[in-house]
Amino acid sequence: MVLAVPSPRVPPDAGPARWYEDALGWTTVAGPPLELVTGVCFDVLELPADAGRGVLRRLGGATGPVALAGHRMALLVAEGGAEELPGLLDWLEWGGIALDLTALGAGGRMTAPLPPGRGGSGAPGAAVWLRPPVPGRGAAASLPALRAAPRDGAGVPCLARLVAAAAAECHRVRLLSARARGPAAQQLSPQRFASS
Numbered sequence: 720m721v722l723a724v725p726s727p728r729v730p731p732d733a734g735p736a737r738w739y740e741d742a743l744g745w746t747t748v749a750g751p752p753l754e755l756v757t758g759v760c761f762d763v764l765e766l767p768a769d770a771g772r773g774v775l776r777r778l779g780g781a782t783g784p785v786a787l788a789g790h791r792m793a794l795l796v797a798e799g800g801a802e803e804l805p806g807l808l809d810w811l812e813w814g815g816i817a818l819d820l821t822a823l824g825a826g827g828r829m830t831a832p833l834p835p836g837r838g839g840s841g842a843p844g845a846a847v848w849l850r851p852p853v854p855g856r857g858a859a860a861s862l863p864a865l866r867a868a869p870r871d872g873a874g875v876p877c878l879a880r881l882v883a884a885a886a887a888e889c890h891r892v893r894l895l896s897a898r899a900r901g902p903a904a905q906q907l908s909p910q911r912f913a914s915s
Contacts, residue, residue, distance in 0.1 A: 738834040742854035748828060752846070758825030761862055762801040764794040764881070765821045765829075766889050773888035774881070775849075781876045783862040784852040786832050789844035793829055794885070795852070797864030800878050801827070807865075807882045818889040 736747045739755060746756040757763050761783075766774070771792025775782065786793040801824025808814050823829060832846040853861075863876035 735831055735834050735837065738854075739831060742834075743852055747831060750831075753831040754828040755831045757823040757827035757829060758798060758801065760859055761795045761798055763823040763827065763829050764796055764800070764804070764885055765791055765823060766794070766885055767819050767892055768792045770819070770885065770888035770892040773891060774884045777884045777888070778876070778881065782850065782881060783876060784848065785850040786829070786846055787849050788830055788832075788846035792849075793823075794881065795862055796878055796881065797859065797862040798824075800824070800862075800864060803865055803878060804882065807879055808886060811879070811883050811886060813886040813890075816886075816890065817893070818886055819893065820885055820889045 735753055736749065739745045739747050739753075744760060746759050748754040748756060768787060768790050771785070771787070771794065774792075774794070775785065782794055784795040786795075801822035804820075804822040805814070808818070808820075830846040832848045832851075835848055835851040861876075863878040863881045865878045
């Protein structure tokens with residue numbers, strides 16, 4: 720008589736960490752909250768949510784996965800994109816301008832939103848996917864990156880175009896918030912032009 724040992728019971732929802740690790744191949748750090756490690760499979764450009772909404776309007780579907788956590792938006796880009804940000808900003812002539820645009824690369828972490836279809840946490844400001852990653856679609860190949868030529872698909876977003884839109888929108892949001900605070904808060908000195 721042969722006795723078959725039943726396979727271990729796995730709950731239908733084995734947890735978000737398992738989805739990130741098994742379906743996407745992303746590294747996680749147990750929480751609370753669960754975190755995704757940046758600089759391994761992807762990097763993150765982080766900006767104010769208002770600026771992020773402007774980027775999404777400008778670029779339509781030409782972004783990778785996008786998450787929202789409170790008043791900050793995270794745009795996932797190809798691994799190595801965080802290192803490119805300062806040089807890209809200089810090249811795009813945004814260097815030296817105070818933008819609320821930061822990058823998370825090697826050694827960074829972002830709060831993991833619940834995987835799509837798993838419902839919300841109910842907590843105000845909890846991380847959620849606005850554009851979730853798609854398992855099995857080569858998640859890394861669909862992230863915005865600097866590339867000399869399109870790889871396998873012309874629909875891969877361009878990191879330079881994404882950074883240009885993000886910088887412009889961050890600057891727009893900064894100017895609008897300064898205007899909303901009033902002229903006293905702006906403390907702009909008048910410019911004087913010399914006539915020749």
